[in-house]
Amino acid sequence: MPAGRVYLVGAGPGDPGLITVRGAEILALADVVVYDRLANAALLERASKSAERIYVGKQSACHAMGQADINRLLVDRALDGKSVCRLKGGDPFVFGRGGEEAEACRAAGVEFEVVPGVTSAIAAPAYAGIPVTHRDLASSFAVITGHEREDASDRSDLPTGSAEQRRDWATIAHAADTLLFLMGVESLAEITERLMEHGRSPDTPVALVRWGTLPRQETLVSTLSEVEEAVRTAGFTAPAIIVVGEVVRLRETLRWFDNRPLSGKRVLVTRARSQAGKLSELLEAAGAQAVEFPTIRVVPAADTTQLDAALGHLGLYAWVLFTSVNAVEIVRDRLASLGLDARAFGPVRIAAVGPATEQALHAMGLKPDYVPSEAVAEKVVEEFPAPWDIAGRAILHPRAVGTRPLISDRLSEYGVQFESIDIYESVPDAGDVDELVADLEAGHIHVITFASSSTVRNFVEALGAERAKRLAEKCVVACIGPV
Numbered sequence: 001m002p003a004g005r006v007y008l009v010g011a012g013p014g015d016p017g018l019i020t021v022r023g024a025e026i027l028a029l030a031d032v033v034v035y036d037r038l039a040n041a042a043l044l045e046r047a048s049k050s051a052e053r054i055y056v057g058k059q060s061a062c063h064a065m066g067q068a069d070i071n072r073l074l075v076d077r078a079l080d081g082k083s084v085c086r087l088k089g090g091d092p093f094v095f096g097r098g099g100e101e102a103e104a105c106r107a108a109g110v111e112f113e114v115v116p117g118v119t120s121a122i123a124a125p126a127y128a129g130i131p132v133t134h135r136d137l138a139s140s141f142a143v144i145t146g147h148e149r150e151d152a153s154d155r156s157d158l159p160t161g162s163a164e165q166r167r168d169w170a171t172i173a174h175a176a177d178t179l180l181f182l183m184g185v186e187s188l189a190e191i192t193e194r195l196m197e198h199g200r201s202p203d204t205p206v207a208l209v210r211w212g213t214l215p216r217q218e219t220l221v222s223t224l225s226e227v228e229e230a231v232r233t234a235g236f237t238a239p240a241i242i243v244v245g246e247v248v249r250l251r252e253t254l255r256w257f258d259n260r261p262l263s264g265k266r267v268l269v270t271r272a273r274s275q276a277g278k279l280s281e282l283l284e285a286a287g288a289q290a291v292e293f294p295t296i297r298v299v300p301a302a303d304t305t306q307l308d309a310a311l312g313h314l315g316l317y318a319w320v321l322f323t324s325v326n327a328v329e330i331v332r333d334r335l336a337s338l339g340l341d342a343r344a345f346g347p348v349r350i351a352a353v354g355p356a357t358e359q360a361l362h363a364m365g366l367k368p369d370y371v372p373s374e375a376v377a378e379k380v381v382e383e384f385p386a387p388w389d390i391a392g393r394a395i396l397h398p399r400a401v402g403t404r405p406l407i408s409d410r411l412s413e414y415g416v417q418f419e420s421i422d423i424y425e426s427v428p429d430a431g432d433v434d435e436l437v438a439d440l441e442a443g444h445i446h447v448i449t450f451a452s453s454s455t456v457r458n459f460v461e462a463l464g465a466e467r468a469k470r471l472a473e474k475c476v477v478a479c480i481g482p483v
């Protein structure tokens, strides 16, 4: 990637899947990532680990950094020989001030590239089931700023408010069949009044789409004459796109995103951070908003002597029993550190408890010989294939500290030697308890999920038994496994 260059990259409207391929490529390679509020934080995970990340804020009234400072920052880093990804919400040239940033680069002799993005002006309505054009209802659309004051005021060569005064309502009112206002929630009263004053019918349908393309998207539908009051009553706030025009009616039939099975539901995920992502993704695919509050953290044992010795003669065991994905992954990584691979298993038979554990083995190219019908210790023992045949031989069970001894106790009764090695520990972890409690108190969490007994125990510990019980009663509680 050429150094000393600024890339003005559209991050898309919110859903991290809506960044472009080119944008993601640059994000992954850049030395410096400069981002603001409307660029989804999840995208930053795609940046290189060593990249310098700089938040420059941007919320109409409170800028973390003024535009002049941002321009200087971009130019300075590029002149230092760095590749700079300037990640901007939506499209960088739609009210993103990307134009000014490009001008600053040009003025300083810094090369730049523009990577267009999916603009919220079109995407937010789309996710609300509103196409901005339609053969029967609208043959044009216009994108208009609802409020330019702040944006104009810190540009030194323009008098304060000059951009705002540029808006010519007589023209805007009839600029297109569909009018799309950005940054307009705070001046909604003025917008609707001016449009009616200049001849748009008070019955014209209006929609506001807030946090479009994200699981927390909300949409309010009304008319030009009534929307201002509806927004006030609903306490509807920015950031939102205001859509004015007949196309809004199509939402009734084309709504597709915010009516999925779990739309509008906030679901707490208590799994370890390293494992939460997959569950969160599935929940979000069904429309939910996943709220991650990891209650455990997986810590591999520091002392690997015992495990290393066992892996060194893996082929001598009758069975290896895996009861978690963590165990599979730690063994895989340990084998690699020892310069070994899946062949080390040789003729050993492999047992896997739980479908995820089975999948983790598949990913290593290993097919378990035995998977009990249910992921509980009792079943593992009950269905274990012919344990009497392996009397005198050994089963290796790499496992978590504190695993119930039921399997080893029962199988030992057949004269099997059971070798359990504690290879990792799930230690309690807790994020911001106060914030979570406030959310639960307010009824903002609808479902709490638990994927293991230790997550339940740690959740209760983090909140205190009484409080945990009281707050959990406000929610649906979902769990995996009878234990």
Ligand code: SAH
Pocket: 013, 014, 038, 088, 089, 090, 091, 092, 093, 094, 095, 096, 118, 119, 120, 121, 124, 181, 182, 183, 184, 209, 210, 211, 212, 213, 214, 238, 239, 240, 241
């Ligand atoms: N360059 C951006 C727009 C920046 S101006 C783009 O192309 O999308 C900021 C305004 O964009 C906000 O005030 C709001 O009106 C709108 N906006 C950005 N993201 C949004 C989203 N996810 N949902 C609704 N409106 C959004």
